[in-house]
Amino acid sequence: xxxxxxxxxxxxxxxxxxxxxxxxxxxxxxxxxxxxxxxxxxxxxxxxxxxxxxxxxxxxxxxxxxxxxxxxxxxxxxxxxxxxxxxxxxxxxxxxxxxxxxxxxxxxxxxxxxxxxxxxxxxxxxxxxxxxxxxxxxxxxxxxxxxxxxxxxxxxxxxxxxxxxxxxxxxxxxxxxxxxxxxxxxxxxxxxxxxxxxxxxxxxxxxxxxxxxxxxxxxxxxxxxxxxxxxxxxxxxxxxxxxxxxxxxxxxxxxxxxxxxxxxxxxxxxxxxxxxxxxxxxxxxxxxxxxxxxxxxxxxxxxxxxxxxxxxxxx
Ligand SMILES: NC(=O)c1ccc[n+]([C@@H]2O[C@H](COP(=O)([O-])OP(=O)(O)OC[C@H]3O[C@@H](n4cnc5c(N)ncnc54)[C@H](O)[C@@H]3O)[C@@H](O)[C@H]2O)c1
Numbered sequence: 001x002x003x004x005x006x007x008x009x010x011x012x013x014x015x016x017x018x019x020x021x022x023x024x025x026x027x028x029x030x031x032x033x034x035x036x037x038x039x040x041x042x043x044x045x046x047x048x049x050x051x052x053x054x055x056x057x058x059x060x061x062x063x064x065x066x067x068x069x070x071x072x073x074x075x076x077x078x079x080x081x082x083x084x085x086x087x088x089x090x091x092x093x094x095x096x097x098x099x100x101x102x103x104x105x106x107x108x109x110x111x112x113x114x115x116x117x118x119x120x121x122x123x124x125x126x127x128x129x130x131x132x133x134x135x136x137x138x139x140x141x142x143x144x145x146x147x148x149x150x151x152x153x154x155x156x157x158x159x160x161x162x163x164x165x166x167x168x169x170x171x172x173x174x175x176x177x178x179x180x181x182x183x184x185x186x187x188x189x190x191x192x193x194x195x196x197x198x199x200x201x202x203x204x205x206x207x208x209x210x211x212x213x214x215x216x217x218x219x220x221x222x223x224x225x226x227x228x229x230x231x232x233x234x235x236x237x238x239x240x241x242x243x244x245x246x247x248x249x250x251x252x253x254x255x256x257x258x259x260x261x262x263x264x265x266x267x268x269x270x271x272x273x274x275x276x277x278x279x280x281x282x283x284x285x286x287x288x289x290x291x292x293x294x295x296x297x298x299x300x301x302x303x304x305x306x307x308x309x310x311x312x313x314x315x
Contacts, residue, residue: 002026002065003222004108006052006099007072008045009036011173011181012114012165015215016070018042023219028062031073034091035177053095058102068110068222071099074143077180078118081139082270092142093149100153100160108158110226111150112218115162117207117236117275119144125205125240126278129164129232137270151230159226163217166236166277170211170297171304182206183298186247187305190254200267202244205274207236210292210300220286236277237290249294253302 003020007013008029013036017027021044029041032051041047050057052073074092075081081088096113103111118140123131135141150160169183178185189196217235241249251260282288292300 001067001222002028004028004030004061004066004069005045005072006030006069006095007036007074007114009033009038009040010072010076012168012211012214013070013072014040014042015170015172015211016072016218017045019215019219020222021045028066030061035076035174035180040172052099053090055098058098061102066106066108068112069099069103069108070112070218070222071096072114074114075139077177078137078139078270079179079268081137081142082268085138088138089142089145092139093145096146097149100150100158103158104153104156110159110161110222111153112161112221113146113150113163115147115164116140116143117164117166117234117277118272119147119164120272120275122272123275125274125276126238127234127275128278129234129281136272147230147232154228154230159228160230161221161226162230162232164232164234165214166207166209166234166275168209168211168214170301172211173301175305175308182243182246183208183250183301186250187254187302190250190256190260191305193256195261195263196247197263197265198243198247199265200243200271201273202242202247202262202264204243204267204271205240205276206243206246207239207276208241208246208294208297209235209237209290210297213237213290213292217282217286217288220288231285233282233285234277234279235282236279237294238277238279239294240274240276241294246294249298250302253295253298
């Protein structure tokens with residue numbers, strides 16, 4: 001297969017691109033390096049530095065035929081979306097509109113999209129894909145808008161998969177970006193042995209999914225025909241974890257005492273309080289299930305992070 005991976009210089013996209021190459025597929029990575037790094041693009045992938053939210057960029061994509069677009073390029077931070085909502089809408093929703101139109105024009109049959117738990121807002125957990133969506137953040141709105149744009153493209157013949165990913169973590173996550181990724185942010189503080197500021201309650205509940213489990217679902221969906229229309233899958237571990245429990249597990253993974261200082265700061269109105277996934281649909285449709293436990297995943301991530309000490313930004 002020849003697959004376009006947008007955002008392939010970022011965390012999830014670079015893992016996906018690498019695994020697709022290893023499985024023998026031909027991969028074209030498109031990324032504007034806003035938060036991604038050129039060095040994260042795996043060897044063997046064709047790389048194009050382009051902003052996929054700009055109409056003129058689409059004309060610069062290579063000719064030839066493609067089997068699928070995996071669209072992961074995004075402004076991926078909830079807090080940053082509150083600072084610059086227009087940019088967020090442009091980077092996330094306009095890019096989806098342009099790329100889906102490009103697929104229809106070029107007869108690229110399949111589109112796989114990196115959606116988010118943020119689209120649900122405060123839904124009851126475990127949340128199923130048919131729950132009402134009422135996002136609380138601009139980021140969640142732009143992700144939901146993308147899903148609707150893809151629904152329209154599907155009516156014109158594009159086969160679409162939307163992965164509503166919960167908190168994905170693992171080696172390769174950006175330890176220098178203190179606005180995105182609960183695990184990588186806390187780890188950046190812990191690796192420096194300093195107090196961890198936590199914006200919002202320690203009693204908030206999240207669902208953490210190891211990177212290899214997330215990428216395996218994408219691959220399973222790519223390597224079989226998609227149903228016509230839109231398929232929507234939650235990707236999470238299906239297990240509720242409080243922020244306090246996450247910090248305890250992280251402290252154990254980096255061998256710091258449970259008494260390490262943590263400071264709870266006021267949260268934001270855009271933050272969801274408690275959400276975890278029902279993953280029955282992905283289990284049934286893809287034969288997928290998460291396999292890496294939180295302690296094992298955090299241990300692997302901490303071992304990797306210690307080797308990246310130079311990358312950690314001093315807050
Ligand atoms: N990591 C998670 O927990 C998580 C959870 C839910 C959804 N997602 C979604 O998954 C995708 C990947 O997330 P990630 O954690 O790897 O984020 P990331 O920030 O590491 O990767 C995003 C990539 O997109 C690139 N990019 C941004 N704007 C672009 C543009 N206009 N044109 C081209 N490239 C652009 C960035 O340079 C970066 O390499 C995103 O769409 C994100 O919203 C991530």
